[in-house]
Amino acid sequence: MSFSTLFPTTRRGAHTARHTAERWLATYLPPERDPLTPSFTDTTSLLMAKLAANAALHGRVLGRRARLALTLDESAKVLLIEVTDGRGDRLPIQHPPTESESGRGLLLVEALADDWGVRPHHPGGKTVWVLCRR
Numbered sequence: 663m664s665f666s667t668l669f670p671t672t673r674r675g676a677h678t679a680r681h682t683a684e685r686w687l688a689t690y691l692p693p694e695r696d697p698l699t700p701s702f703t704d705t706t707s708l709l710m711a712k713l714a715a716n717a718a719l720h721g722r723v724l725g726r727r728a729r730l731a732l733t734l735d736e737s738a739k740v741l742l743i744e745v746t747d748g749r750g751d752r753l754p755i756q757h758p759p760t761e762s763e764s765g766r767g768l769l770l771v772e773a774l775a776d777d778w779g780v781r782p783h784h785p786g787g788k789t790v791w792v793l794c795r796r
Contacts, residue, residue, distance in 0.1 A: 663690065666731040669714070671722040671747065676714035679730045683710055687741075690734055702796050705774050706741055709792050712767050713745040716790070721747025723787075739796035746789040750782055 665686040669679035684707055694701040710730065717728040726748040733742040771778055777793040 664733045666729060668727040668729050671718045671728050673718055676718040680710045680714050683730055683732055687732060706794050709771060709774055710743055712771055713743060713790055717745050717747040720752050721749040723748030741794045743792040744789050746783050746787055748787040750786050750788045753780055753788060
């Protein structure tokens, strides 16, 4: 099953998209029981927030929106998170230089996700994707 929403590339747009996706996801995932372990829901929420914020900050193109999409495979217990924006010329750097002032958020993505990457989006732009297993 899947979910998709377009959002303006603003802080508020990214925030609203993430909350809408969280509500959708909550309808399909059973509640988690162990309060001492970081939950799958918490982890995926953090990843959605980071990717949507990056699209709003680094992927802004006047007159174009970004897209947050989720694909949930319940049988395989896998969630695919994809965020597409209009800036194909600004690809994320997997390992930013130490002196860089940005790019550290993707270190968090790398640490929390089972896999992640970026691919071009036709006719212009990019899609950053994250794979999370339960």
